[in-house]
Amino acid sequence: MNPPILSAVTFLPVLGAVILALLPRRRAALVRWFAFLVAAATFAVSLLLYTGFDAASADYQFPERLPWMPSFGISYHLGIDGISLLLVLLTTFLSPLALLSSWRAVEDRVKEFSITMLLLETGMLGVFVSLDLFLFYIFWEAMLIPMYLIIGIWGGPARIYAAIKFILYTLTGSVLMLVAILALYFQHGAATGTYTFDLPVLARYVVPGGAQVWLFLAFAVAFAIKVPMFPFHTWLPDAHVEAPTAGSVILAGVLLKMGTYGFLRFCLPLFPQASLAFAPWIFLLSLVGIVYGAWVCMVQPDLKKLVAYSSVSHLGFVVLGLFTLTPQGIVGGIIQMVNHGLSTGALFLMVGILYERRHTRLIADFGGLWKAIPAFSVLFMIVSLSSLGLPGLNGFVGEFLILVGAFAWASGQSAAPAAYLVPVLATSGIVFAAVYLLWMYQRVCFGEITSEANRGLADLTGREWAVLLPVLLFIVWIGVYPRPFTGMTEASVQALITQVQSKVAAAPGGR
């Protein structure tokens, strides 16, 4: 058996957290460095996944499988394919940066904060690498608690309200998914005689039509809450605004991707007919999310809230791309997940940098920052442009592919003219994004310095450069030469589409 790289990547942060628990509380600098180095080491180990990954194969790679509760068909089954590889790397990449960014913002209970962040990282990685539904659910649920604590302990003034809302919302969605997982397990067992939670095995089974609809809905609601799709998004602005910067980065960068990843990994292959049947509704909700999210952004007086609502809009694109079930749409969706993690993560980092200096996030309190802190303003511009999808930066690649996918989907529909409304309306979201981001940037950075407090602002420190430059590197890299990233996903995406289509074709009567 190969060395268990996936287990090493997943549990290295926990190991670090355990050692961290033994370090003296008073030595905050030691604690910070140690946590950062653990997360950085995890990233380093996870690079082995990239170098060892066979992009031509659609199989699950680096597999690990141990019996856990054999009488229930539960095993410790890990593996990644092109869909999860990039998300694992995104997680390991953002975690050390989030930790590094918190060095000044989090002064209180540094040790607990670092431990919680590392536990959170393991939870997130576990979600992406699990190939057993039981194991997946464990990570999916276990991850809620660290995030809850991060928002509730180190968050802003309304943190307790936001933390409770976050956990109740997501918990309600996920317990329904638990019932669906159990129902799928027993249905599969009764039909085939094999009781198992193993995803690759379950994915070969065609769930009968009526049950498929209900199971799809239960999974879809859990994922839609996590994404979050309109109208399940109301927890997100509260959670984002109240969370500390590092929490927002992880929340936007990785946690939201679990919803979209769930659609891709579970809903499409397990319930293909229902997914296709509900696709128009998913498109409708995505479009509402894209447009509504963008409109709300335009009227936000608070920078962080603006970035938070922009996630609703951007994630709408991702879901749209996934459900087109075209290679371009899905590859674009995956790339856009990574892009959103980088761009929005960077936006949260930069808003956090402003907040640390001025203790306000109101757009009206800024203005003319270009003159006061030019380096910050340049980076802020690049990140904003990346978020709005300027060609040459990463956001463009993802949105372009998604729109190509949407047009390809529309041309395949019988009600063709009406179907073209989907890509057309989605495109309007890009225009709105340009409006709210550029207008925000203009009010924050251009013009005269309106507030005296902004005149003496310090520009980026070395640590802040260290946090932002890696993100910028990837923002440009993906924008200019996305092949190393898209190439990793294509084989798996193609296999997924083939699987979905063959299952739909094989189903008695289809839908």
Added chain:
Amino acid sequence: MPGALAPLAPLLLVAATAALVILLDLLPPRERKGHLAVVALVGVVAALFAALLLWGREGRAFGGMLLLDNFAVFLDVVICYATALVLLLSMDYLRRNGMETGEYYILVLLATLGMMLMAQAADLIVIFLALELMSLSLYVLAGLFRGRLTSAESSMKYFLLGAFATGFFVYGIALIYGATGTTALDRIAAASGGLQRDPMLLIGFGLLLVGFGFKISSVPFHMWVPDVYEGAPTSVTALIATGSKAAGFAALLRVLFSTFKVAQPDWALLLWVVAVLTMTLGNVIAIAQSNLKRMLAYSSIAHVGYMLVGVVAGGALGAGSVLFYLLVYTFTTVGAFGSILLLERGRREAVELDDYAGLATRHPVLALTLALFLLSLVGMPPTAGFTGKFYLFGAAVRSGYIWLAIIAVLNSALAAYYYLRVVVYMYMREPEGLPTQPAPSFAGRLALGVALWGVFQLGLMPAPVLDLAQAAVAPLLR
């Protein structure tokens, strides 16, 4: 003769320990009774191991009135765990409250004896006697802090309502005897096959359910729970919440699955409704509580609702998951009550939510421990609460009770609100006023450590114990 009594070894050990403690109580020293706790603990742990050694053996004694099977062994183990943990918690707790008496340990042992008798009873009369032995001991224990009004109230309420419920129970036995001519569980099963619609049998059976409903505190027989749990000494509350509930479920499961198997569709439907009402009412009212003991009281009602889900589901998986959950629930609940018991503010126990504000800053380890027990009550992985619920609701889904499972999981999501509110107080608020201090108690910490070990052992490696639980219900389902 010794061979004939072998199936009763766990019972005899507890009974002998009780007798020994009565004797030792008469000897000096008069003031300190800590050694009695140690003796009681040794006896209970010995009974636990004796029960484990009897796994796989079957036998009867006293003319078939008592029996031993894997089911009884499993519940004996659960009950012994509960009692042992409660004894550990009691030692310093009683001394702190100036109530260290020999009677306490004697009564705890007698109550334990009653509980184990309920698990091993093969006759309705024995179940009744066991129930009385357990209940009478617990009534007195609830009123142990005789100087406190709440404790006296607790004891009085428990006694009055309990006596009422036992009356129903006896009446039920009488009617069943009238219908079938016997009180032996297996002979009732044989006789009731032809009498399915006999009104006397049905009414008798219904009255039995009333008695059990009271003991396991299911709706609508839950009224006594909050006041009794709140007023009783916390260690006694923990025993009532775990041991007596396990005993109630032991007898209930045996009666339902082996004696009244023919009526399964009927009682399953009835219990479906009871389960939904029990968990929903428990959770909804728990949200409004600011006293932790009251909150845990309502939460324990909700957990009975979850366990009834497993009863409704039936089969080896359903009944087995109830047993598994009883063990999980014992560790978790003793842990939660134990954490409360160790904390005091000023000169009184820390039972109000406000007492927990900022606890994590001052006493991080204890706060973390309590938080983990609460997360297990929520049902968060990787704690035992999650695996327990997973099996219970899985059994419901398997038997086709999808809606019941959905109502149950939504209830657990709802419950997260009030459990996590305690976490909010401990971790996200600043302490005010007098500090809340943990009492120095090695035994108490040991109890919490064992409970925590149980919570993680059953959360991470549940398979072996679940297999045992499923094997344990096999004798009932034959």
